[in-house]
Amino acid sequence: MNEEKSTTNPSTVPKGAQGRRRISIHQMQNVLLVWLDSTIDESNGECQNTISTLQRAVNDVNTYTDGDQCLEFIQTVVDNKVCMIVSGSLGKHIVPRVHNMSQVDSIFIFCSNRTYHEEWAKDWRKIKGVFTDITLICEALKEAAHECEENAIPMSFVGTNKNLDQLDPSFMYTQIIKEIILTIKFNQKHIQDYINYCRDAFEGNKKEIENVKLFEGQYHKKTPIYWYTCDMFLYPMLNRALRLMDGDIITRMGFFTGNLHRQIEQLYKKQYASTTAADTFTVYRGQGLSTGDFEQMMETIGGLLSFNNFLSTSKDRNTSLAFAERAAQNLDHVGVLFIMKVNPAQSTTPFASIAGISKFQGEEEVLFSMHSVFRIEDIKQMDENNCLYEVNLVLTADNDPELSRLTDHIRKESFADAEGWGRLGLVLSKLGQFNKAEDIYQVLLHQTKNDKEKAPIYHQLGMLKRKQGKHKEALTYYEKSLALYQKTLPPYHPTVASSYSNIGNVHYDTSNYSEALFAHEKALEIKQQSLPSNHPSLANSYNNIGLVYCDMSNYPRALASHEKALKIRQKSLPPNHPDLAMSYNNIGLVHENVDNYSKARTFYEDAIKIGQQSLPSNHPNLQMYRSNLADTLTTLNLSYNGIGDERAKYLSAALQNNTTLTTLNLNGNGIGAEGARHLGDALQNNTGLTTLNLDRNTIGAEGAQHLGEALRNNTTLTTLTLRLNKIGAEGAQHLSDALRINTTLTTLDLECNRIEAQGARHLGDALRINTTLITLNLNGNEIGAEGARHLGDALQNNTTLTTLSLYNSKIGNEGAQHLGDALRNNTGLTTLNLNWNGIGADGARHLGDALRNNTTLITLNLNGNGVGAEGAQHLGDALRNNTALTTLNLELNSIGAEGAQHLADALRINTTLTTMNLAVNSIGAEGAKHLRGALRNKRVSLSLCLDNHHSRIY
Template sequence: MRSIVNNVKTFTDARKFVNCLSKIKKSKILMVISGSPVQNIVARIHHLPQIYSIFIFYRRNKAKYEQLAKNWFKIKGVQTDFGMICELMKIAVKNIEKDSVDTSITLNSNAADQNMDFLDQSYMYTLLLKECLIAMKHDERSIEEFVDYCCDSHGNELQEREIEQFHQEYHQHSPIWWYTAPHFLYSMLKHSLQTLDFEAIIKLGFFIRDLHEQLRKLHSEQFKESKEKLLIVYRDQGLSRSNFQKLKSCVGNLFSFNYFLSTSPDRNISILSAKQAAKNQKFVGVLFMITVDLSISSTPFANIRDFHYQSGKEVVLFTTHSVFRIEKIQQMDQASRSWLVTLTMMEHNDGYWCSLIRFMRNEIHGSTESHRLSTLLRKICEFEKAFIWCVIPLKQTSDDFETWNLYHQLGMLKTELGDYTGAISYFQKSIEVYEKKSVINDPHLAESYTNIGLVYANLGEHSTAFSWYEKGLAVRQKISPTNHADLADFYSNIGSVYYNLEEYEKALSFYDKACEIRQNILPRNHPDLATSYSDIGLVLNNVAKYSKALEFQETSLEIRSIVLLPNHLSLADSYNDLGLIYNNMGDYSKALSFLEKGLDIRQRIQPSNHPNLADSYNNLGVVYTKMQDYSKALSFLKKGLEIRQETQHLNQLNLADSYNNIAWVHYKIAKYPEAVKYQKHAVKMGEASLPSDHPRLLFWKQRLKTMQVKSSNGQNLDPDFIGIR
């Protein structure tokens, strides 16, 4: 039995078994019952989603239990021969693998481009990750690190014996043998690719590379001089009803399996398996018929019968991220819920889809694959993992460009994590690398100048930020054409400084320049274009052009929803920005909905004291204040204040906003001494951060006088003014 499933547990106490089930959330369980009150146990656990199949092993009263199986569909067998139980379990394991399919299916429409195929964003990022891992050099240390990872992260799930067997015997068998063996490696690889567990995928990088390379070599041997023009293979699958309906709506579009795909050249066996899958009422039986044009196909796939764990078994295995077009979907027969889906393998070496991938690939630059991996991890907001992949090679390199790149990456990561002091330190180190070489006009130097300016802008030190931006712009203008993407970044950053200074006309001018360059050189669904649309939307919101602002922000969100992973911080920014617009428009329920979505992503990814979290708490507090839910308003505003007090050295003006907002809530609930206390703090901070004639500071001072008057004579004289970020 241990050769069939990853983990075997035995119980003699039914209560302990049921308690154990409650702790298992993600795994699927195959249950064998023997010598127990079967009916009582089945009745207690049959409804649980983690129970996949139940088998009854009894030497007597077989007919009685076969009758019981008719009433409980998860009972898949009643046997007196334990060998038959094991055979049925093998079938169940195969069905679990197929039922757990996670496919990327693209709809043939989106707001940015109505006529383009576009695969799920997870496809793009996992493809780029795979390319990094395949190009990396892996050695025995990679295997050692994977073994340590298994022991540390999965020690309770995996048998120590299996981990040790893999460690000792990995080089004794081929990657295909390991992939097809009844071993934890297969399920771990597939699960990590389906759930986007980037840590596990990276730890498995050596095996992904080895398996891909073996398929590539076999593909060349088997099909390079083949006289056959077409290859037709089959894949039987159980799809949920919802996923099948989604599939039916996508005829003519692209379809991808983001993992290594096993198929069979035997149509009849595949049909039987598809019909078997359809017997589960929750699923629709699907038979994929895949046609491959051997004259143009370069995607690695091969018949692995000579390397399969079950030697001689006819299986054609495709590498991950193989792409197919859905040609046709038709019911196989009226008597069953089984459908035939005709797929054609695609090369996709041209057109829009490939253009975006190519741009993203170029942006994940670096002198080594470790650098590229770190950049990719930063782009998908895996900041801590990216940091590790920078620190390790920094200790090992003596190359100047590599050193600059690593310091620069570390500065970017520190910026994302809200550690602005650390970010400045790393950017300054990156600048020193080029200053030692007496290099003046270098694009990398310009990039460091720009990013150090970005940090000072986040700190609210706008004059210092301008100084660094101007240094970077001077270098970039000497060496780059006027429509270069880096110039767009400069204009965008300068626009942000003017935006924070509330000089909205100047901000819009620079945002427009950045947007124009990006529109001319980037694909229409590029994330940087979404940033430009968002920037313009922010300005329009602050000059009360709400409808136009909403249009820009919605376009930005549509692009980001297509090309970014669901928990990306840029999506949080979009949700926050839309919340601000709806707040200004007086639609508070929509404002709350978007602001809460943004907060949820930020809480998942950023440290608990990150300034962005303070912004989210503050914005929610402001909306609740306008809804007159003062208890919730104070709760959120004080959370924001706590973070801003902890990081007040970063931006005192934001801290002043928090004091002002809390003062206003206290004023509204007639706690006038508290209101005066907080408003005094706001004025004090404002005097330290703003010119004496700044409208905001003048308003805060007037508000303080109003509160003091109200505290004295009980009259409410103040209009509603609350700071929101």
């Protein structure tokens, strides 16, 4: 009996856009048709006839009259190729928008003026022609659809160094399903069920309804190979189902798959009964491969290539080469000519020459049964454009040691003890296709009368109902299963334990934790009595108990339980078994719950790595693992958490190898020099963090030294904020020394650190060399006029710093002069903040003189500087000539009405200023009048303060 392992409760609901009309179902082909024309009217008889004609080439026709709606639909297409018919009037605009979409295979222009549209259409390679006759489009469309089907055959690659537990899931499951189908006895009811299904699916499609009737009446009168090679729904439907591992369609077509295989096998035995190695022959196949598949094949030279469907090949090289050459013309494909060497004397996947048997009797076709495996010998380029390649393959024999090893492993992993329909249900469940599996088990249940045989079916139904989220039904089935097992088995039988485990899982899903814990501990007790200490089933119980404890927030017990489960699984299972992925995921959840994000991510990544190698790409568990990883934080805000130096040590240890956290906020955590040392050590190795906020800590000069040493080697940090850390001039020197070497830091915030003039000198020296720092905040550092001189001297040469903030730095008018001198030559600074620096009218004069020539500064903040009317005059005079400044802030400067008049006069001439803040300047009504007159024809937003209320004049 298979025991279900509890996980979190994944739910995946596929999303897709519905076309304005969906005429056929997409499961029937690998290609669909989109017809875009603003004149389409499906109530019109002629239009209906056109659609019927198109359906003779492609079953799934989607009509649109609006280009945007059509584009939106195409963007939702994932598992199909799109052939597109577009009217000439819309084509010129829509083709550039869809041409580079990988899902769009080919485009056909339908118009009345062929000559005109051919002129622009020749520039787009996916356009297959410009047509005025829908019949001719249908012929071209048939060929395009056929090529899409041929290019979409499912295949898997197995490298020479591939571990058994790293196999492509499609490689494993196509072989398993083939083996199962060949053991099932299908009857006429199964055939009729499939016919009824197709009849419903093709409702409204005259061509395919005729084919369904033909198939129903003639199926037993023709051979399976005949039907497979017919131009009808069977081949594309089966091909697509095997490519996507669609359990529903594969099961419905099981009777046909089995019959087709058996006919090929009979022909193989007849045609090649007395052959030897001397009879080795070559067949060919030409098709297109996506660039992704081609690159994977290039990496698998020497390894195995499996065609996971029935494989059509030809003895005619030229015919196959033509297919490959046509495929090479597609932007999204690489043209491939497979050259396959076949030794008929070796026992292998059966194949047969079907000349004279298929619908097309003139072709030299050799058809291989499902899941034929070849070894890739080499790959050679055939053209100069890297678009066409020759791939030499050799058909493997059953005694090939590597293939034998793979086959044995696959059988062990696929419920080898089960049989027929029951085994198929188990495989479909493992594939995540729960509804189809349930259908199978309900049929089996109604056919079974024996209690011993009913118990495992109830168990499987319970498992499926749980996975469908129907917990009440699941619990009912599990309890029925347990009751029957208790009647028919000893009390300490492992199967009884499994029933308790599954009941516990349902209680866990519904947050009934006490019942869940009771059931899981009961299961563990039975297993400990009946199984070896490293049996995988014990790991399942520890896993389930761990999940319950995790949801109860008892993380120590949760982690201990999961680690016990992992330890057992590592000893008893292959290193990449799906159950190991589950353990890694669940341990990751515990670490995430205790804020250990780095470890959580590591475990999630391990879970995904294993899941990708052992589960189908659409399996709910794999999607859940990816979701958990996506939820791992990239931004962590730990402000005001009292971390201190000791906890900073542990945090730093996590940062050493973390590659996901990009922003870390440790504002106000009492981190001193020792904590800064730990963080600095982490930054030496960390390659992910880009922003570190250590505001309001106490790292001091020593801590700044540790961070400076880290910056010499760190190559990812771009923003470092160290406000209020008392680093002083000495700390500024350590950071400045680092800036001479560092090439990635773009923002450094040292507000309120008492660096004074000496610290400004060190930073100025660094700015002469540094070419990456963009923003420097030195607010409240009391650098004075001398500090402003050092910075101004540096700005004479620096061309990369764009923002300098010196709010409340006591630079005075002398400091303003030094900075003004710098602005005369500087070509990089765009924002200068000199709020509250007491520069006065003289300082405004120096800055105004600089602004006459400066061509890069766009924002100047001079709030609270007491420039007065005279200073406003100097600035106004500058604005008459300045052509760069867009924002000037002069709040709280006592400029009065006279100052407002000077600025107003300047605004009549200035053409670049867009924002000026004159709040709280006592300009009064007279000043407002001057400004209003100046702004009548200007687009400047002006903030004023009249009677203690802010106003705006436009």
